[in-house]
Amino acid sequence: MSxxxxxxxxxxxxxxxEINTVLDTATAxxxxxxxxxxxxxxxxxxxxxxxxxxPSTRTRISFELAALxxxxxxxxxxxEASSLKxxxxxxxxxxxxxxxxxxxxxxxxxxxxxxxxxxxxLNASVINAGDGAxxxxxxxxxxxxxxxxxxxxxxxxxVTILGDILYSRVARSNIWCLTKLGAHVTLAGPSTLxxxxxxxxGCRVTHNIEDAIEGADVVNLLRIxxxxxxxxxxxxxxxxxxxxxxxxxxxxxxxxxAIIMHPGPINRGVEIDSExxxxxxxxxxxxxxxxxxxxxxxxxxxxGGQGPQEVAA
Amino acid sequence: xxxxxxxxxxxxxxxxxVVILDEPxxxxxxxxxxxxxxxxxxxxxxxxLIGIQRGGVxxxxxxxxxxSGLWHHxxxxxxxxxxxxxxxxxxxxxxxVHETRIPFDITDKTVVLVDDVxxxxxxxxAALDAMNDFGRPSRVxxxxxxxxxxxxxxxxxxxxxxxxxxxLNERVHVxxxxxxxxxxxxxxxx
Numbered sequence: 001m002s003x004x005x006x007x008x009x010x011x012x013x014x015x016x017x018e019i020n021t022v023l024d025t026a027t028a029x030x031x032x033x034x035x036x037x038x039x040x041x042x043x044x045x046x047x048x049x050x051x052x053x054x055p056s057t058r059t060r061i062s063f064e065l066a067a068l069x070x071x072x073x074x075x076x077x078x079x080e081a082s083s084l085k086x087x088x089x090x091x092x093x094x095x096x097x098x099x100x101x102x103x104x105x106x107x108x109x110x111x112x113x114x115x116x117x118x119x120x121x122l123n124a125s126v127i128n129a130g131d132g133a134x135x136x137x138x139x140x141x142x143x144x145x146x147x148x149x150x151x152x153x154x155x156x157x158x159v160t161i162l163g164d165i166l167y168s169r170v171a172r173s174n175i176w177c178l179t180k181l182g183a184h185v186t187l188a189g190p191s192t193l194x195x196x197x198x199x200x201x202g203c204r205v206t207h208n209i210e211d212a213i214e215g216a217d218v219v220n221l222l223r224i225x226x227x228x229x230x231x232x233x234x235x236x237x238x239x240x241x242x243x244x245x246x247x248x249x250x251x252x253x254x255x256x257x258a259i260i261m262h263p264g265p266i267n268r269g270v271e272i273d274s275e276x277x278x279x280x281x282x283x284x285x286x287x288x289x290x291x292x293x294x295x296x297x298x299x300x301x302x303x304g305g306q307g308p309q310e311v312a313a
Numbered sequence: 314x315x316x317x318x319x320x321x322x323x324x325x326x327x328x329x330x331v332v333i334l335d336e337p338x339x340x341x342x343x344x345x346x347x348x349x350x351x352x353x354x355x356x357x358x359x360x361x362l363i364g365i366q367r368g369g370v371x372x373x374x375x376x377x378x379x380x381s382g383l384w385h386h387x388x389x390x391x392x393x394x395x396x397x398x399x400x401x402x403x404x405x406x407x408x409x410v411h412e413t414r415i416p417f418d419i420t421d422k423t424v425v426l427v428d429d430v431x432x433x434x435x436x437x438x439a440a441l442d443a444m445n446d447f448g449r450p451s452r453v454x455x456x457x458x459x460x461x462x463x464x465x466x467x468x469x470x471x472x473x474x475x476x477x478x479x480x481l482n483e484r485v486h487v488x489x490x491x492x493x494x495x496x497x498x499x500x501x502x503x
Contacts, residue, residue, distance in 0.1 A: 003406065003407055004406055024409075024410075025407075025409075025410055027412065028394060028397075028410040028411060028412060028413070029410070031412060031413055031414075032397070032413075035446060035447070036446075036447075037446040037447075039446075040397035040398065040443075040446075041397070041398060041442070042397040042398075042402060070397075300397070300407055300410075301407045302407075303402065303403075303407065304402070304405065304406040304407030304408075
């Protein structure tokens with residue numbers, strides 16, 4: 001057990017021990033969600049602010065429900081309906097929320113490093129819920145949790161991440177997380193979206209999907225991030241589906257017990273065929289369930305005080 | 314609470330460790346507690362055991378075996394982690410949480426909560442809270458291997474293996490063969 005961090009800003013700075021602490025803690029919180037009474041008082045009296053400056057549905061709802069299941073009070077903040085529109089800075093907005101005695105900020109922002117910046121100007125805890133194309137730590141943790149739950153262990157597994165790597169914070173966090181836990185990571189997709197420079201992360205890079213998924217234990221599909229691309233980086237979605245979409249024929253190249261993951265939202269017929277998305281190999285909805293448990297674990301861990309871990313019974 | 318098992322000298326402080334229960338004594342103690350539970354509960358079918366993580370779980374399993382032998386029917390046993398229900402979460406680092414597994418309905422049952430050491434009583438209080446989420450037992454009893462005193466809440470054990478008067482700066486270590494290879498309860502001065 002090792003966790004004495006006040007913030008969760010990225011996966012890059014975490015040790016394998018710390019990652020495993022989150023995953024172990026999440027196991028206990030997953031069981032809470034399976035009970036008749038799905039709530040525990042661990043964050044009773046605490047206030048959590050969902051500071052989402054960039055739109056999000058599933059991550060925001062997942063964090064909101066995680067905080068509610070821990071008995072925290074939750075402030076929902078969305079940029080569209082806020083004074084950010086009136087020219088207030090992010091720092092001032094956050095400090096105003098902190099003046100309402102917010103204990104934990106969950107931050108999503110289109111600028112990489114925004115959560116890091118807030119962690120320096122606030123006294124509260126900060127959790128990164130996605131910053132630009134930089135990192136999305138809880139997504140990587142829930143992906144690792146799902147892989148560990150399905151495969152027993154992550155070290156030695158062959159994991160292929162397929163799609164828009166260049167613009168994907170999910171890919172970056174996943175690469176850090178999986179390589180720290182000892183997996184072999186292959187990245188694949190159009191050469192415009194999967195540059196060779198990613199080999200510096202310790203990954204294999206290929207632009208041939210058949211080669212990428214051959215013998216894979218896990219295939220993690222990423223959505224094309226149209227909102228982050230400034231120009232056309234591939235001809236069209238139909239051609240993308242032809243060259244890189246995961247269909248049943250391609251699925252047969254993976255190991256017979258390989259699992260298919262996707263952080264959502266999925267684009268049926270583009271990166272994944274409906275037949276594959278709805279097959280028994282797909283764990284996409286289990287990722288959603290596990291995301292809640294992982295976010296409860298992260299909130300629980302960053303909320304910890306400064307004293308010793310072990311307390312007399 | 315359980316922590317690691319020590320040899321004759323505590324490596325951190327160099328102070329002597331005094332063994333208060335050895336393996337045969339722990340076996341005899343648990344046998345006596347099982348008989349006391351059996352004596353107190355005429356309706357044996359209505360009794361279930363829940364061990365508090367970590368130290369109470371193995372003891373609950375052993376008591377379940379002993380009681381099955383006395384009652385000639387299986388006695389259900391579960392495990393309960395109370396760390397999400399602690400009253401001191403804001404003052405300490407986040408504690409390690411373990412599995413809660415109660416694969417039976419506790420409503421209208423007699424639940425015997427099992428722990429290794431009874432100290433402040435705050436763990437039992439948290440366990441009573443945590444158990445609320447699983448059902449409404451008709452009765453709750455508490456069994457502990459060691460009662461070391463220093464209660465901070467109005468809580469008492471129904472079944473006590475050994476009363477051990479301790480000073481606040483002493484620690485009670487419980488080693489069990491399932492986890493540590495051998496059984497031993499000892500007191501170490503911090």
